[in-house]
Amino acid sequence: MQKIKLGYYPGCSLEGSSREYNESVQAIAEKLGIELVSIPDWNCCGATAAHNLNKELSLSLPARNLALAEEAGLKELVVPCAACYSRFTTTQHELMHDETMHQKVNGIIGKEYKGNLRILNVIQFIEEFIIDKLDDNIKFEFNKKVACYYGCLLVRPNKILNFDRTEDPQTMDVVMKKLGADSIDWAYKTECCGAGFSVSFTEAVGRLSGKIVEDADHRGAEALIVACPMCHSNLDMRRPEIDKYNGKKLNIPVLYITQAIGLALGIDRNILGLQRHFVTVKLNDFKPFAKKIEVENLQITEEI
Amino acid sequence: MARIGVFICHCGENISATVDCPKVSEVAAKFPGVVYSIDYKYMCSDPGQSMVVNAIKEHKLTGVVVSACSPRMHEPTFRRACAEAGLNPYLCEMANIREHCSWVHEKGDKTDQKAIDVVRMMVEKVKRNNALMSIKVPVTKTALVIGGGVAGIQAALDIANAGHKVIMVERDPSIGGHMSQLSETFPTLDCSQCILTPRMVEVAQNPNIKLYTYAEVESVEGFVGNFTVKIRKKAKSVDETVCNGCGLCTTKCPNKKIPNEFELGMGKRPAIYVPFPQAVPNIPVIDKINCTYYKTGKCKICEKVCQAKAIRFDQEDEIIEVAVGAIAICTGFDVKKTDFFPEYGYGKYKDIIDGLQFERMASASGPTSGEMRRPSDGQTPKKIVFVACAGSRDPAKGIEYCSKICCMYTAKHAMLYKHKVHDGTAYVFYMDIRAAGKNYDEFTRRGIEEDGAKYIRGRVSKIYERDGKLIVVGADTLMNAETVEIEADMVVLATAGVANPGAEELAQKLHVSYDQHKFFSEAHPKLKPVETNTAGIYLAGACQAPKDIPESVAAASGVAGKISCLFANNELTREPLIAFVDRTAPPEYSSCTGCFLCQPVCPYNAIEREDVKDRNGNLIKQLAYINPGLCQGCGTCVAVCKSKSIDIDGYTNSQMYYEVDALLNS
Amino acid sequence: MSESHNHLVDNSLSGKIKKETGVSVARCYQCGKCSAGCPVSVDMDYPPSLLIRKLQTGLPEHEEQVLRSKSIWFCLSCEMCIARCPMEVDIPPMMDYLRHESIRLKKVNPASKNIISFHKAFLDSIEQTGKLYEMGLIVDYKTRSFNLMQDVMLAPSMFAKGKLSILPEVIKNRRNMKQIFKNTLKNKQK
Amino acid sequence: MEEIKKIAKELLAENKVQLIVGFEKGSANKVRPAFFTKPEEIDQLIYNEYCIHNIALYLKKDICQKANNLAIIANPNVVRSILQLASENQIAEEKIKIIGISFEGKCVGLLDFKAAEEFSKTQPKGIKPEDKALIEKIQAMPLEERFNYWVEAFSPCIKCYACRASCPMCYCGKCNVETNNPQWIPVAPHKYGNLEWHMMRAMHLAGRCINCGECNRSCPVNIPLNILSYMLSDFILDEFDSEAGMNAVFTPALSVYTSVDKENFIK
Structure with a gap:
């Protein structure tokens, strides 16, 4: 079986209070021959706190991760945590639809996010890479x-x-x-x-x-x-x-x-x-x- | 040598507040060929028109440019004035400096310059205008009424009673439309069937009306006074001339479990059926899709029991061609089904019904014989919730307009419910009560005050089912927007009134315009409310926008009046602005190459093939020929003709060229 | 509505909302569907539709009530309102803006301090480590909110189930993280 | 080759046609169009890899028009031209016999229109790989750049009208460009006047051009006119599923409208 390599952003919860989620995602991925590559040196997406208090912060925190993922040459990014997924997708949407904000955020994070990443939540990940393999496994x-x-x-x-x-x-x-x-x-x-x-x-x-x-x-x-x-x-x-x-x-x-x-x-x-x-x-x-x-x-x- | 007169209108302040009219007049006076130029406050007024008449006579004008409003508005006025002065009316042109200039620009030099340019263009055009003679065409004094609902019935009866012939085409097996499905009608609560059926019978009996039911308009060709209409009479599988309407076939048909369209799926009907007891005509049709014989080749029980020997399994669709002079579109509307709101369960809950289904439930002839019984288990609903604006005024998921009739019918529904279930509770979620109309507000007040309908001002956010109840979650915006949760037995959604599914297709067949919601568009929202932009085609009833019965009937009588006016003349005068194919001397005969690529493009089927023959009758060439009776002067053929062999009177190639030239070389 | 009205100057709070977020409260016709569907409208002093109503009048006292309301802090950004709003009035970004303004103008409702304490503790954690340090967050939050006893029963069992780690995870590029905070949150507060 | 001659000879000998349009040897190694009326002349008839010109052009010329019936040596481009001309009422089936030849030079015998339609569908499109590359390059350009490309491409045009003269679909008795009252398109060659002429020609051929490439071959200044036509044909095939030169009964996309036509160009 050819190994599929996908970008992966576990997020803070999956390393702490929800580590069993991370464990189960990794376990099924491994079982079905999928390699999940974490974004190097990823940071917290900012969650509810950031967008409640500051818009630019709420976009910059996810944008840094997206830029890092792009730098690492990743094309797809699996984001199991729904909150992180929401922040990532919203950030991508806002940056791609607002050039001024895009430039501003690039300046803040000191990196350039081009917007070439496909962000997948866990269900999209399952639909695209897992579901067809289920019958045989x-x-x-x-x-x-x-x-x-x-x-x-x-x-x-x-x-x-x-x-x-x-x-x-x-x-x-x-x-x-x-x-x-x-x-x-x-x-x-x-x-x-x-x-x-x-x-x-x-x-x-x-x-x-x-x-x-x-x-x-x-x-x-x-x-x-x-x-x-x-x-x-x-x-x-x-x-x-x-x-x-x-x-x-x-x-x-x-x-x-x-x-x-x-x-x-x-x-x-x-x-x-x-x-x-x-x-x-x-x-x-x-x-x-x-x-x-x-x-x-x-x-x-x-x-x- | 051209002698052109230019008349600049101030239109009160409409033009003069923005455009410097005296200056425009002064400049225009110096245009080559212009011999007279003047500005005046109201050119369309009597003294204004007299100025035109006098100037034509005094200065021997060969052309007139009136620089004022849109030609749609006053071109006929000034062309008449020219004719009065002895000038061919088609030597008069309008330069629109109101809609095209003063109304859309700020005051200033550039605006003045634009006005001057517009006038210059029209001066150059009018120099090349030809004197034209108007075309006279005969009128066929028969009207086609499409749709047999209450609007169609009213229009047909009024036209027929004026002494003209009427052909009515109805898609369903019976006339009656949505009104025949209603239980009682607001604001009087009289029985819908009781007031409608006498008129349906009148249609059937009127000698001036020819009724085609189970039929659809296949195609329409021609123009005002002279339409040719093809009608597809769908096979009923029953010989109408023989059937006596005894109904034995419908009772003996073994296949009785087909969802009844008339009952909106709440009742069942056999494969051979009459949609409802009072149907006109009272002749059954066989639903070929569900009929056992058509499916398996076996059964034929109806044929066996029919005493009149009227069953015709081999009957085929018939195309009937009729000639009519005017067309009334009365195709009505439809209501959105309950399945489009995700938060109301996408139509998966049986006990959420729409307004029309409630009408059937409340109707004595309906599937529950007028008793309130919810569809899931037949229980009497003790708590019922009506939701107004379900899809109306909802740009996000429905339509942005107000469906207008729902406030009234929802009040009526709540009342009918209370009249039938005395110990029940009726809640109405609403946003505004729109009850403008004679005795309308009084009616809704009665529902609240006397019949005790509980009105809650707020929109329902979600409906879900739990333990056999429908949980309706809404808010009361008159009470601090507090959440209100009602455990209902049944919910009625006053779903939006929308255009009939076939409306767009019909509009295209008839070449009439329609709006973004697929409702037919009137020619003018105030002054031409029952006309379409296509001469000789009129609109009545809810095919135009949601309307209640009184409005539909009033519009229908309006249409009948319009058509009767049209039929009062033996001949119609048509503008001679039509296309023609050029002719030259032999051996060319014409620059037309006979490729006929113009033929499919003509929306009026006005282009024919003409044979050019020598004296011995041998074919030399085939050329395009434009039938002047059919051509509407749209110019599409001109655009498509590669060899520029087609030209159009009033808008000739040369006129257009010099208009553009005048603009570019100003 | 149309561009032709763009020259109108609107200094009201709703005008600023429109300018900053593009959300027009004038589109709301007060049907109340948002309030009906909002999971926390019962906790709010003004349910969403009422909050919008107060913005619609544009009266100074109403705008003051909005900025000092609990509602803006109770909003969970669950997006139910916009999912159902027939007029597509995008409430969540408007709520974000109102929260930012409420902080900027020092009008935060005292009853909402827990929520803000939590958010601040959360962001502090990120600023320091780049990631959320849950143990630290709880301690930090408790000291900020003075809710010292809350969840004392929960922490040990979380720990036992391996759900809580004593030491924080730290990202490598902490300077980058500080930079981001300096350019955004800290910048605004000064 | 021999088969072609045999068929041609028979047709003339049995008086089935009055005229055969084909090729004969020209000066040096060249070939030239030729018109044969007697069986014995057929010995002069040749067909080789140089016979690429679209001789369907002559069908609208006097010599063919005056003949009661004729035959033509038809490579796929000629076949497609005939079908397209037929769909535009310019030639009747009973008047013409088609001696079909594939692009590889294989004679497929006499074709009636139905067989011609089948034949036309099996033959490849006459587009060269280098043309494909140019098309891709042009399509990748932003609109403004693309416009400028064409303005520049047309600028060397000297208005010799060789493109028109060599095009079998340009059969109008009096071309628009020669109409002088009023004169929409200027005669003198200059940048924008050239653009007007070529745009008009492209629009008149849109949906009708069978992509034989004759315009390009005949152009003395090498304007890639075939590319322009091909891009239009390709677009029309994509958008309207309509292709010229494939059917004897056919209405080009720009001459029809249906209720399902896309209106996405209306902005």
């Missing part, structure tokens, strides 16, 4: 009822990201169905979990994430599937606040989509970092994978 069928949770930053703002349908996205569901899961239709697919307030305003996080966990649980989902470290830490770590808001204890686990793929590929649970979760992931009894699962490819562009 799946060992277990992920025969669970799951609720795919997209959150805000993967799908909005649609004009810039241009990814999937804003209100009823389907790409994660398609991937999960391919693994053999039954992905449910539910109400909180794209509602915000309160990410920006994960530390500073935990009551709001309890309420917002609480509604999400409750609706998924209420509709019989056995796992929540996410593709964003913010979503994951809110839905997983903030369970005390969530349970307090709902007035009951809910045990539905939260898995990264890469972990779900990893499980289906038969990768060890600990390599995928499942032991790091606060809500114990009890899912096991998977059926051996028998036959290819045909999933209807949905038209996922917003038709307006």
Whole structure:
């Protein structure tokens, strides 16, 4: 198998509180013969804090990374963290549409970003490089009822990201169905979990994430599937606040989509970092994978 | 030698506030060939026109340039004045220094210079104008009405009652249109069918009206007074002359599970069907796509049970050619379906319906016999939410205009619901209540005050389904924009009124213009509200923009009046500004090479092939010939002719050249 | 609306918003769809549509209320409002601008200090190390916000699960990072 | 070669045609167009790699017009010209017999229009690799530069009208450029007047040109006119899926409109 080489930006969370996300992305990439090359000497994207306080800072921090990636000769950049992905894509959009700002930011970072990078979120990465290899590599069928949770930053703002349908996205569901899961239709697919307030305003996080966990649980989902470290830490770590808001204890686990793929590929649970979760992931009894699962490819562009 | 008179109009201050009219007049007086030049406050006024008349006589003018407004406005006025003075009216030209100059520029030397240039160009043009004679054409005193909804019905009846023949073409198996689907009508709450069906019957019985249902306009050729229309009469598979409308076939048809279009998919119908009980004509059609016989070659039960022996499986579409003098477009509108709003579930929730579906549900002849029953499980909805502006006034996902009729019908729906479900609650999410019209505001107030509809000012952000309920999330902007969540049993979206799906195609067949929303465009929004830009073709009803019944009917009567005026004359006078192919002496006969590449380009099919023969009848050459009765003078053939063999009276090659020359050499 | 009105001078806050971000609050016709969909409108003193309404009047007291509001700090930039706004009034960039103005004019709502403390602690961490040092962030945030007891239960178990490291990760080119902050954030604050 | 002669001789001998248009030996190593009316003359008929000229040109000349019927030695360029002329009502099928020859010089026998259409489709386009390179170079230019390129390219034109004279599609009895009342296009060769002439010619040929390259060959100052025509043909093929010289019944893209025409050029 020819090895595919892709640029990779893990981001801060994936090196700290969400390291299992990084572990699972790396694990499935390795299993399927993809090499992820980190941007040399990358820095934090600035997240919510930067754009809340200063516009130029919020563009310069991602721009430095983009410029470094370009310097390193990378063409595609996989950005698993939805928040980083959003900041990167927004920065690219702003710089490419505002020449004055582009020049200014180039000056600030002391580098020149030309805009030749293709930025991929984890689902785009899966769609483009993983999904075709699944049929030949799946060992277990992920025969669970799951609720795919997209959150805000993967799908909005649609004009810039241009990814999937804003209100009823389907790409994660398609991937999960391919693994053999039954992905449910539910109400909180794209509602915000309160990410920006994960530390500073935990009551709001309890309420917002609480509604999400409750609706998924209420509709019989056995796992929540996410593709964003913010979503994951809110839905997983903030369970005390969530349970307090709902007035009951809910045990539905939260898995990264890469972990779900990893499980289906038969990768060890600990390599995928499942032991790091606060809500114990009890899912096991998977059926051996028998036959290819045909999933209807949905038209996922917003038709307006 | 040319003797041109130039008349500069101030148009009150419209021109003179920006353009120095006396100066323009002074300069124009020195143009070669100009013998008289004057400026005046209102050239179009009586004294102004007299100035033109007198100058023609006094200075023996051979051409006139009136430098004023757009020719669309006053060209006829001044051409008439010229004719009165004995000058051929086509020796008069307008130089537009209002729309093309004073209205679009600031005051200044450059603007004055532009006005002078515009006048100079027209002087050079008019020097090369030819005296032309207007063309007389006969009028066919038959009108074509396209669309058998309430507007079409009204127009047809009015024209027929004026003593003229009418041909009505309706796409569906029955006339009646959307109005026949409605339950009650605002603001009087009288039954829609009760007021419409007598008029439908009148159409069928009027000897002046020839009705083609299940038919569509295939093509239109010709011009005002003389259109030739091809109508495709789709095969009904039933002989209309024999069928007595007993309806036995429809009850015996074994294939009864086809979604009923008339009920907007909420009811079912057989493969051979009459769309609704009061249909006109009361003759069934076979839906070939769903009919078992057409699919498998077996069944023919309808044929067996038909006493009148009217079933014709081998019937084919028929093309009928008719000659008409005027056309009324009354093709109506459509409503957006519920599936375009992502945040309202892309149409995946069964209990979210649109306004027209609610009409059927409320109608005594509808799929629930007028009872409120939600589509998913047939339960009576105890809590119902109406969402106004669903797609209207929504540039992001819908259309930017106001659909106008939804405020009223939503108020009506809330009332009808309360009249049928006394213990139910009706919520209406709205942005503004637009109820301007006689007794309209009173009507919506009645809904709120007497029938207790709960109006919430705000737009719904999201609707999702949970445990069999529809959770409607909105905000009340009159209450600190607080979030309002309602657990509803059913939701009715007052979806936007949009153009009929076939409107664009029809507009292109008829050569009439339409707007960006595919609604037909009137010739002038105020002064020509029922005319199109194509002479002899008129508009009525909601094909122009969303309209309610009174407005549609009023417009239809307006169209009927216009057409009756047209038919009051035996002949029409047409402008002689038409194209012609040049002719030269033998052996050339013409510079036309006979390539006929002009033929497909003519939108009016006015170009024919003419044989040039010698005395023995041998063909020498084939040339293009432009039928003066059909040519509209658009000039497309002139542009496409490589050998420049076609010219157009009033805009000849030479006139255009010297206009440009005058501008470049000023 | 059109260019012909470009010569109009608008010194109101909404005028500045339009100039700086291109967002026209005049397009809003107060349907309230943003407020209805906003996940934090209940936490706000003025839900988004009401905030825009205050900008629409252009009255000084209303503009003052906006800059001193909690709303601008509660906005999560989740972009739900713009995803559903029928008039495509792009609220999130407007909120960013209002936050910057609120800081610049020293009008930050006291109740929002936690949120700002967090943001500042976050950026400090980046300025120092180039990356987010979560442990340091929590400590820094707690000292800034005086919420010393918050999440004390969480940190040890995070640590146990390998989710928290004691020492910061540091990028190599720290001078570059300082430079970026000097040219942007620090530049503005002075 | 022998096969061509055989067919030609038969046609004349059996009185099936009055005239055959082909080539004969010219001075030195050159070839020249020739018109044969008697079977015995056919011995003079030649066809070799130098016979590249588009002799379809003569079909609109008096000598051919006066003949009741004729045959022509037709390489693919000539075949395409005939089809295009036929689509423009300039020649009738019953009047002409086509002796088809492929670009490699292989005789394919007599072709009726239907066979000619098939033949035309199987033959390669007459565009050379060096021309392709020039096209790519021009297409890569920004609009202004491209305009300047053409202004410069046309500037050496001396208005000899050899391009027009050699073009089988330029059959108008009286060319626009010779109309002097009013005279839209100046006679004297100068930079912009030249541009006007060549733009007009290009527009008149757009969608009709069969890309034989005769204009370029005949140009004494080597203006790459074939490139201009080819770029237009290529564009029309892309945008309208329409190609000249492929069908005997055909309407060039610029002479038709449909409701699905793109209007993206309206800005």
